[in-house]
Amino acid sequence: MLIVTTLIACILAVLFIRLSFGVIRLRRQYRVGLGSGGVDDLERAIRAQANFAEYVPIALILMACLELNGAPLWLIAILGIAFVAGRLIHAKGINQPPPHFSNRVIGMKFTITTLIVLVVFNLAWLLLQLWK
Template sequence: MLLMTSIIASVLTIIFIKLSFAVIGLRRKNKVGLGSGGHDDLERAIRAQGNFAEYVPFGIILIACLELNGAPWLLVAIPGIALIIGRLIHAKGINTPPPDFSKRVLGMKFTFYTLIALVALNLGWALYALVG
């Protein structure tokens, strides 16, 4: 069972839905059907949603692989929580006018370091399982 992955993926999906509703709301407000129409707030919302959609699937896949391969729940939960935190910080940084680049950078550091850690954990756990 993928209990930890289910919880982490559910929380991330709630965040994605919130980001999507922000885009939809700004499109309606600004009467823009495609693109940002030159509206900075809409452009930020679009990029926050897009960036989320670009990075989160890799994290969820790696978290699921780790859990499926029998890693202890803490090795699954900690990177999952870090990914959630990183994505929240990034979304807050990109959506706060003017964009708060320090929060964006911190959010991306959390995301990249988490993805790198997940790669290392998956490779390490697979090697451990093969040898042990």
């Protein structure tokens, strides 16, 4: 059973829905059906949503692999929390006019670092399990 991954996936889904509603709200406000229509606020919202959608699936896959292979739940939870924090910080940074590049950088550092750690831990855990 994927207890931690399921919880993190639910939290991330709520965040994705919120980002999606932000795009929808701005599309309605500015009457833009496709693209950003040259509206900076909408462009930021679209990129925040798209960036989120680009990074979340691989993180959840790596978390699920780690959890299914029997890694400690506390370890997966810490990595999941770090990833969620990174995605929140990034989304906040990109959506604030003018964009707060420091928040975007911090958010991406959390995101990328978590992904790297997930890859390393998955490979290490796999090797550990194979050598038993």
